[in-house]
Amino acid sequence: MIPTIPPQRTSASPRGGTSLAARAFRLQQAFATLDGDVQSLKDLAATAGLDEATAYRILQSGKASGAFDQVGRGRYQLGPAAAEIGMRAMTQVAADRGEKAVLADLQAATDAFVWLYALTPAMGVPRRVCVDYAIGDLDTADLGMTVDEVITVGRSLRTGASGRMILAHLTPSMQARVFAEPAPGCAGPGVLSDGELLASLDVIRQQGYALGDQECLSGWASVAAPVMHDGRIFGAVLVLKAADAWPNDPSNLIALTVNAAAELSQEMQQASAA
Incomplete structure (x- = not known):
C-alpha cells in the first residue's frame, strides 16, 4: 500500500x-x-x-x-x-568546479568511501546517480562490488541515506512515484518499511542529514547531507563506512559530511551567479 x-x-x-x-x-x-x-x-x-x-x-x-x-x-x-x-542548465551547474577536492578532503578526514549523487529522472521516476566519488586507498572489493556496480546499482531513492536525503526534498507527487515502486531486491537488511521511510522524511529535512544502517549493503553504515541549488535539491554527499568501524558517536562524521555538502552547494550557487 x-x-x-x-x-x-x-x-x-x-x-x-x-x-x-x-x-x-x-x-x-x-x-x-x-x-x-x-x-x-x-x-x-x-x-x-x-x-x-x-x-x-x-x-x-x-x-x-x-x-x-x-x-x-x-x-x-x-x-x-x-x-x-532544465537538463542543460543542471549539466552546467554540475560541471566540475572543484568538487573533486571537496570529496577528496572529506574522504581523507573520514577514512571512508565518499560518493556524490545527483537527482535524475528515469522513466518518469526520480532516481539518484553517482556523478563523482573519492575512495583514497580503500578497496572497492571490500564492498563486494566494483566501482561500476556501485555507480549503476542502488538507484532507488527508497534505500540508503543518500536516497532518503534526496527523497525528503521532493514534492509529494514525486515522492509518490518513488513509493509506487518496491524496494530493490539488492537492498540490505536495514531497508526501511514504507511507514518507517515516510516517517523519516520530515526528520531528515529538519536535521539536515540522514543516517543509514545497512540499507543498501550488508555490513555498511552511512551518513548523507543535501547538495542544494537555488533552494532546490540537486543531490547528496554520502559517507560510507564499515558498520564495525562506525563510531558510537557519529557527530564528527555528520559535521564533516554536512560541511562538505554545504561547500558544494555554495560553489554551485556562486558558479550560477558568475
Whole structure:
C-alpha cells in the first residue's frame, strides 16, 4: 500500500520583474512551485502573480515552441523543450568546479568511501546517480562490488541515506512515484518499511542529514547531507563506512559530511551567479 504523503508548504510569492520575459519566467517557475505535473490556468496565474489573461497568452505562445503542453481545457504541463533546458542548465551547474577536492578532503578526514549523487529522472521516476566519488586507498572489493556496480546499482531513492536525503526534498507527487515502486531486491537488511521511510522524511529535512544502517549493503553504515541549488535539491554527499568501524558517536562524521555538502552547494550557487 502506498502511504499518503502530506503536502509540503511552498512559497507562492512571485519575484520581481514586469517585462514579458520576466513574466514568462515566473510562469515557468510556477510549475516547479506547485505540486503535481498538470496545473490549472488559475493556479499557475495566481502562483506567478499574473492575471489569467496574461498567463493564458504566455502559455499559448509557449505551446508553439514546446515549452508548455495543454492537456485539457485550462490545464497545462511543462513541455519537452522545458525539460531539455532544465537538463542543460543542471549539466552546467554540475560541471566540475572543484568538487573533486571537496570529496577528496572529506574522504581523507573520514577514512571512508565518499560518493556524490545527483537527482535524475528515469522513466518518469526520480532516481539518484553517482556523478563523482573519492575512495583514497580503500578497496572497492571490500564492498563486494566494483566501482561500476556501485555507480549503476542502488538507484532507488527508497534505500540508503543518500536516497532518503534526496527523497525528503521532493514534492509529494514525486515522492509518490518513488513509493509506487518496491524496494530493490539488492537492498540490505536495514531497508526501511514504507511507514518507517515516510516517517523519516520530515526528520531528515529538519536535521539536515540522514543516517543509514545497512540499507543498501550488508555490513555498511552511512551518513548523507543535501547538495542544494537555488533552494532546490540537486543531490547528496554520502559517507560510507564499515558498520564495525562506525563510531558510537557519529557527530564528527555528520559535521564533516554536512560541511562538505554545504561547500558544494555554495560553489554551485556562486558558479550560477558568475
